[in-house]
Amino acid sequence: MLYWALVFFIITIIAVVFGFGGIAAGAASIAKILFFIFLVAFVVTLLLGLVGKRPVA
Numbered sequence: 001m002l003y004w005a006l007v008f009f010i011i012t013i014i015a016v017v018f019g020f021g022g023i024a025a026g027a028a029s030i031a032k033i034l035f036f037i038f039l040v041a042f043v044v045t046l047l048l049g050l051v052g053k054r055p056v057a
Helices: 002-018 021-052
Strands: none
Touching: 002 021
16 A cells, blocks of 8 residues: 555656646645555554564463
């Protein structure tokens, strides 16, 4: 998912260079949404990993 956020970010940069404002805004918003979804998934996975590890007695 982070890969797709990076792809949309690159599309945004290219669109800005060529002056396509509407396309750049759309790609930027998609990249932002994907980044935040990735961030939430990362935090949830991290917390589940920490909670799931119990010391072996």
